Amino acid sequence: MPGRKFVLVALAALFLSGCPKDPYRTAIQGSSDVSQAVSSAVKITASYYSTGKLNDQKKAAVAGELNTVTDCNMTFRKAVVDVHNSGQVGIAAYLSVADSFVHCAQISPQVMGDPTAANILKSVDAAINGVSLAVANAKGKN
Amino acid sequence: MDPNLIVNLALTALNEVLSIIAHIKAQSGMTTEQIADLADQQDLANKDAIKALLSL
Numbered sequence A: 001m002p003g004r005k006f007v008l009v010a011l012a013a014l015f016l017s018g019c020p021k022d023p024y025r026t027a028i029q030g031s032s033d034v035s036q037a038v039s040s041a042v043k044i045t046a047s048y049y050s051t052g053k054l055n056d057q058k059k060a061a062v063a064g065e066l067n068t069v070t071d072c073n074m075t076f077r078k079a080v081v082d083v084h085n086s087g088q089v090g091i092a093a094y095l096s097v098a099d100s101f102v103h104c105a106q107i108s109p110q111v112m113g114d115p116t117a118a119n120i121l122k123s124v125d126a127a128i129n130g131v132s133l134a135v136a137n138a139k140g141k142n
Numbered sequence B: 001m002d003p004n005l006i007v008n009l010a011l012t013a014l015n016e017v018l019s020i021i022a023h024i025k026a027q028s029g030m031t032t033e034q035i036a037d038l039a040d041q042q043d044l045a046n047k048d049a050i051k052a053l054l055s056l
Helices: A002-016 A023-050 A056-085 A091-105 A115-136 B003-028 B032-054
Strands: none
Touching: A023 A056, A023 A091, A023 A115, A023 B003, A023 B032, A056 A091, A056 A115, A056 B032, A091 A115
């Protein structure tokens, strides 16, 4: 669907925007990008449901994934702030937290196996995986 | 599928692209703490929106 391509292109621009920054800002920006992707996914899910492209069961499955991602993201952001407040400036500490987030927020392969659900969740999945990648490429000492 | 539904879905996707672009632009002028605060608010709004989605 063309709309999904637009969203993916916009997300790619999101991750490629700006030059590498410090790992604290990069991690917080990545978290904020995930929040934005979830917000978009909720609206697209509602739109799919209202047009009959998604049934009750699939809607619930997608909503459950988005809820888990949001919980993991809130925990991730708090951990990032804690690392920052502890005075750590290197990438390593942030990368460890980012990897934990990616693991926590990983979208179920079973849900991604459904093409309609996958259409909705791909941009969220890209944003989640982009967090680790962005932190790994941030400026800072290891 | 009904062409009107296709248009509705395309408009929803377009709106989301515009909101992502606005999100990128907004972040560039913010401090890290401001971005974190914004994300906190967005996550709380997302939790409410997910609840509403489940009740549809």
